[in-house]
Amino acid sequence: MIQRIALVTGASSGIGRGTAELFAENGYYVFAAARRISRLEQIRSDHIEPIELDVTDEKAIRMAVDHVISTKGRIDVLVNNAGFGQLGTIECVSMEAAHRQFEVNVFGYARFMQAALPHMRAQNSGHIVNITSVMGRISTPGFGWYAASKHAIEALTDAVRGEVMEFGIDVVLIAPGLIKTEFVPKQLELLKTVTHPPAYQKILRGLHNLLADEPKSPGPAIIAQAVLDAVTNSNPPIRHALPLDSKMAVAARWLLGARLFARAVRHQMKLKF
Numbered sequence: 001m002i003q004r005i006a007l008v009t010g011a012s013s014g015i016g017r018g019t020a021e022l023f024a025e026n027g028y029y030v031f032a033a034a035r036r037i038s039r040l041e042q043i044r045s046d047h048i049e050p051i052e053l054d055v056t057d058e059k060a061i062r063m064a065v066d067h068v069i070s071t072k073g074r075i076d077v078l079v080n081n082a083g084f085g086q087l088g089t090i091e092c093v094s095m096e097a098a099h100r101q102f103e104v105n106v107f108g109y110a111r112f113m114q115a116a117l118p119h120m121r122a123q124n125s126g127h128i129v130n131i132t133s134v135m136g137r138i139s140t141p142g143f144g145w146y147a148a149s150k151h152a153i154e155a156l157t158d159a160v161r162g163e164v165m166e167f168g169i170d171v172v173l174i175a176p177g178l179i180k181t182e183f184v185p186k187q188l189e190l191l192k193t194v195t196h197p198p199a200y201q202k203i204l205r206g207l208h209n210l211l212a213d214e215p216k217s218p219g220p221a222i223i224a225q226a227v228l229d230a231v232t233n234s235n236p237p238i239r240h241a242l243p244l245d246s247k248m249a250v251a252a253r254w255l256l257g258a259r260l261f262a263r264a265v266r267h268q269m270k271l272k273f
């Protein structure tokens with residue numbers, strides 16, 4: 001039987017690491033990509049091969065995909081997952097930081113799709129799983145740039161799905177809600193680098209209130225399983241929001257409409273009207 005080959009980005013921690021390990025346990029040969037090679041070395045095995053790269057480096061991405069093809073001859077699954085959250089208000093996040101958010105979260109995914117698709121087309125098969133976020137469908141105060149980047153990936157994903165369907169390639173999108181990884185602690189650290197005037201302190205406290213449940217949220221295993229299901233089930237959902245908080249937020253936005261939903265979010269942030 002031919003061994004299936006997966007490439008997972010952001011595999012040095014959290015959802016990417018959980019996904020790389022789960023795929024390896026299920027017989028895949030996994031190329032695990034991220035910047036922190038020491039963290040990737042912790043999961044190296046007969047089934048997991050680390051690749052050190054930054055998703056903003058197009059040349060490194062091309063070389064990584066060439067390496068996958070030259071050593072294994074094929075690429076069956078691309079999991080685009082590497083990302084981070086630039087919190088802060090629209091007024092105060094610098095344009096440089098906003099560009100960086102898109103460079104990693106949006107163009108990083110696009111670069112990998114551009115590098116992998118020619119090979120998937122040639123083999124007439126493949127799966128691409130793009131990890132977005134509940135913030136790909138809703139947007140809340142303080143999450144603007146991050147939500148914009150995730151909305152952008154949703155748009156790219158919906159477009160590319162229709163473009164490559166006829167080549168036997170499936171493209172699905174998984175939209176996690178709050179998951180306990182390094183993500184939120186890193187977000188809060190990065191937020192400290194954004195200078196906000198006193199007028200925004202209330203919003204900043206609200207942001208912390210919104211994220212206060214993170215320690216109680218599920219770990220990455222639930223998303224890793226959804227990624228595996230997305231490439232092994234014959235008819236997976238093309239947009240899968242989970243866990244329940246993610247589904248409910250998307251449904252609430254749709255049911256309440258923009259104005260009421262904005263009020264509900266401010267209530268959740270414990271902001272006074």
Ligand code: NDP
Nearest residue numbers: 010012013014015035036054055082083133179181182183
């Ligand atoms: P982590 O912070 O635990 O993992 C992020 C991964 O992305 C790390 O492996 C990191 O590796 C990698 N990464 C970040 N920047 C780069 C870069 N420039 N080049 C290469 N790799 C990079 O977070 P999660 O596992 O939670 O996040 C994974 C995905 O899930 C992200 O896209 C995030 O937006 C999404 N998500 C997470 C949610 C959550 O609550 N945790 C909720 C909704 C969506 P390294 O630093 O070694 O390069």
